[in-house]
Amino acid sequence: MLARSPDVPGAPVLLVYGHYDVQPPDPLDEWRTPPFSPDVRDGYIYARGATDDKGQFFTYIKAIEAVLGAGQKLPLNLIILAEGEEEIGSPSLEKFLMHHRDELRANAVAISDGSQFAHGIPAITYGLRGLSYLQVDIRGPSFDLHSGSFGGIIYNPAQVLVDILQKLKNPDGTVALPGFYDDALAPENWEREEMASLSVDIESLKDYLGVSELTGEPGYSFTERRTARPTLDINGLWGGFAGEGAKTIIPAKAGAKVSMRLVPNQVPEKIDRLFQQFVTSNCPHGVSAKITNLHGADPVLVPRTTPAMLAAEKAIETGFGKKPVFIREGGSIPVVNLIKKHLGQENILLLGWGSPDDGAHSPNERFHIKDFYRGIRSAAALFHEMAQ
Numbered sequence: 202m203l204a205r206s207p208d209v210p211g212a213p214v215l216l217v218y219g220h221y222d223v224q225p226p227d228p229l230d231e232w233r234t235p236p237f238s239p240d241v242r243d244g245y246i247y248a249r250g251a252t253d254d255k256g257q258f259f260t261y262i263k264a265i266e267a268v269l270g271a272g273q274k275l276p277l278n279l280i281i282l283a284e285g286e287e288e289i290g291s292p293s294l295e296k297f298l299m300h301h302r303d304e305l306r307a308n309a310v311a312i313s314d315g316s317q318f319a320h321g322i323p324a325i326t327y328g329l330r331g332l333s334y335l336q337v338d339i340r341g342p343s344f345d346l347h348s349g350s351f352g353g354i355i356y357n358p359a360q361v362l363v364d365i366l367q368k369l370k371n372p373d374g375t376v377a378l379p380g381f382y383d384d385a386l387a388p389e390n391w392e393r394e395e396m397a398s399l400s401v402d403i404e405s406l407k408d409y410l411g412v413s414e415l416t417g418e419p420g421y422s423f424t425e426r427r428t429a430r431p432t433l434d435i436n437g438l439w440g441g442f443a444g445e446g447a448k449t450i451i452p453a454k455a456g457a458k459v460s461m462r463l464v465p466n467q468v469p470e471k472i473d474r475l476f477q478q479f480v481t482s483n484c485p486h487g488v489s490a491k492i493t494n495l496h497g498a499d500p501v502l503v504p505r506t507t508p509a510m511l512a513a514e515k516a517i518e519t520g521f522g523k524k525p526v527f528i529r530e531g532g533s534i535p536v537v538n539l540i541k542k543h544l545g546q547e548n549i550l551l552l553g554w555g556s557p558d559d560g561a562h563s564p565n566e567r568f569h570i571k572d573f574y575r576g577i578r579s580a581a582a583l584f585h586e587m588a589q
């Protein structure tokens with residue numbers, strides 16, 4: 202959906218992007234209140250999409266309402282682009298941007314679809330990781346077999362799957378896929394120092410996550426591991442009998458979903474190819490491996506010292522009462538690179554109003570009401586800073 206404010210001749214144009222689609226709400230029984238009946242309690246609004254991304258996106262609409270409600274006119278030209286396919290990898294957006302290139306010409310793009318560095322530490326995000334997301338399907342015999350009658354003479358697809366998955370990682374947790382790190386741009390020294398200067402409360406994070414220990418790539422800090430280094434994760438795996446009790450079978454098939462977060466200079470299509478080659482060449486004859494690509498997104502870095510960035514910095518200071526820090530984020534927003542590529546636009550302002558513990562994609566997703574108001578104030582201030 203595309204909307205435009207009344208023309209203000211000579212004033213700059215700000216393109217605001219947000220997405221109204223959400224991740225599935227399951228597991229449903231873990232929600233304290235139903236995911237699609239927003240509930241306000243303890244200063245938060247709880248609902249699927251509260252932070253990712255309906256609540257954050259809505260701040261721009263409320264900012265427009267506030268400006269108009271105060272009897273003022275908007276000081277700039279706004280284009281609002283609302284997408285409904287972000288969470289499935291934005292399959293239609295590339296064509297849309299190509300066809301509407303002229304209508305979408307702007308001085309800058311604002312996207313609030315991430316978070317602050319921590320509670321009360323607002324941030325501007327200048328980097329996002331990319332994504333390669335693949336599914337592996339291993340097929341063996343035509344049907345599930347008696348493991349007594351046939352065990353010992355045939356490849357077991359579930360075993361083949363876990364053998365392959367195991368080979369993708371080294372014992373220290375680094376990725377063993379050959380060539381995986383070849384193009385990965387290492388963070389520069391100034392950046393590593395900057396990241397180190399942002400202190401993270403690891404203890405309360407462990408508490409929030411419900412784990413007693415964190416892990417990660419040797420030689421890199423927590424923040425580097427989370428945002429500036431590539432990863433490989435199994436998102437889910439299946440195969441054979443997993444019901445109650447025992448059933449002695451050799452499954453006919455097994456599968457897994459694997460995602461890889463990518464950093465600048467890594468190319469999703471190339472990583473997909475390496476993955477495909479590795480899995481097929483490690484799959485013994487007698488079973489077959491089918492690899493399906495589910496998502497891709499390019500990693501991105503945006504320039505930090507543009508006039509638009511300066512406007513965003515001032516706007517956040519107005520909205521949050523504090524200067525923002527500059528951070529990279531570990532997630533991916535496919536539109537960012539599509540905007541760079543098809544609109545030739547580098548002034549992309551990634552202004553997360555949410556908090557890292559909002560629970561995006563999790564049950565009981567929430568958005569702090571305080572952050573909602575800070576976001577609205579920052580958005581309204583951004584309109585005015587851009588118009589200066």
Ligand code: BES
Nearest residue numbers: 253288289290314315496530532533534
């Ligand atoms: N809002 C997130 C991206 C994000 C997460 C930005 C954390 C900053 C911090 C977005 O809605 C999302 O979930 N993206 C997907 C990628 C997409 C191709 C499914 C992701 O990162 O998994």
Ligand code: MN
Nearest residue numbers: 220253254314
């Ligand atoms: Mn989002």
Ligand code: MN
Nearest residue numbers: 224253288561
């Ligand atoms: Mn999301």
